[in-house]
Amino acid sequence: MDYKQGKYKVRDLKLAAEGRKRIEWAESRMPVMMALREKYSKTKPLKGYKIAGCLHVTKETAVLVETLQVAGAKVSWSGCNPLSTQDDIAAALAKGGTEIYAWHGQNVKEFYWSIDRTLDMKPNLTLDDGADLIFTVHNKYKKLADNIIGGTEETTTGVHRLRAMAADGKLLYPVIAVNDAETKWDFDNVYGTGQSSIDGILRATSVLLAGKNFVVAGYGHCGRGVAMRAAGMGANVIVTEVKPTAALKATLEGHTVMTM
Ligand SMILES: NC(=O)c1ccc[n+]([C@@H]2O[C@H](COP(=O)([O-])OP(=O)(O)OC[C@H]3O[C@@H](n4cnc5c(N)ncnc54)[C@H](O)[C@@H]3O)[C@@H](O)[C@H]2O)c1
Known part of the structure; x- marks a missing residue:
């Protein structure tokens, strides 16, 4: 030191x-x-x-x-x-x-x-x-x-x-x-955290995401970004939510919604 x-x-x-x-x-x-x-x-x-x-x-x-x-x-x-x-x-x-x-x-x-x-x-x-x-x-x-x-x-x-x-x-x-700030929640949280969370998981585990069940707890800004990236890499994304409209968004954006 x-x-x-x-x-x-x-x-x-x-x-x-x-x-x-x-x-x-x-x-x-x-x-x-x-x-x-x-x-x-x-x-x-x-x-x-x-x-x-x-x-x-x-x-x-x-x-x-x-x-x-x-x-x-x-x-x-x-x-x-x-x-x-x-x-x-x-x-x-x-x-x-x-x-x-x-x-x-x-x-x-x-x-x-x-x-x-x-x-x-x-x-x-x-x-x-x-x-x-x-x-x-x-x-x-x-x-x-x-x-x-x-x-x-x-x-x-x-x-x-x-x-x-x-x-x-x-x-x-x-x-x-x-x-x-709009530039934080609508950009950094969605796209930044979306990318860096996937990056962290891949570096730590080296798993192949395609075909995996990928559970996202909460479909807010970060959750939406992570779900978007995981789906893009072929994972089967399952979202859990407590807010009905957020759960609906996840459904309409192609994800499965379940309780935890
Ligand atoms: N590491 C990073 O880079 C980074 C960046 C931004 C935010 N964060 C953290 O990520 C978390 C989420 O932030 P956000 O901006 O996406 O928040 P947000 O408020 O946009 O979204 C949170 C979502 O979680 C849902 N939720 C709440 N309780 C739940 C429960 N028990 N089960 C399922 N869903 C539940 C809410 O309904 C909401 O849709 C916060 O802890 C935040 O501090 C981390």
Whole structure:
């Protein structure tokens, strides 16, 4: 492990060169983010802001992190899922000067230690995928909320939980529900999660999907995307649903609907 207090804790800084190559590849596939980077490199609208983030540490996130910094922000980062953290990307970010605490396979204690370290800088903004950072502020470091202007939360589940907190009057600062953006729920959830879920299953199991019975629990945005891809690969897709109209949609789109 490579650790420098107040700077980074990552698996191995020697992985940085490989990670940097992959970040550059992601940059070449993210023209909108790169156009924003170019635009805000001049005006630096985030100058003076401190941003703590807890998102998947992947090459795409790295492009976001470095764009925030080019726009003037001071950033500290951790991974929102220890199994999605890519050690070469974490190393490249650390080497490039990003404050980051993330390594693949962290245990629960290490996961929350990393979040705690990102909060040491007393952020003004929090970026979340799963709401762990927001919950840590609310449950452990309430005073930090006085200094936080707002946050973002990416996932469907996180947004549900934060809405419940807001309804109880317990949410200490405003949070933008990224999941409510049409470009998230109608594109990322359907097509992104649809593709990446199938990709994960195939990498983990190497099964031939054609001819398999493939059960999808819930025919919402993600479920619809996964079902569409599995059917395209020849699987016999069975959908379970609790909402009649969603079940009807699944039926009309060619899937079998059953109770779990
Ligand atoms: N890993 C990712 O990339 C990713 C991305 C987006 C969302 N998610 C997660 O995927 C999940 C689904 O998100 P979504 O955006 O598709 O939500 P959604 O609200 O669009 O769909 C959920 C569906 O599940 C159905 N449902 C609820 N309870 C059920 C039950 N007991 N049995 C069967 N069906 C049930 C609902 O009726 C609804 O149609 C959430 O947990 C979300 O956080 C993951």
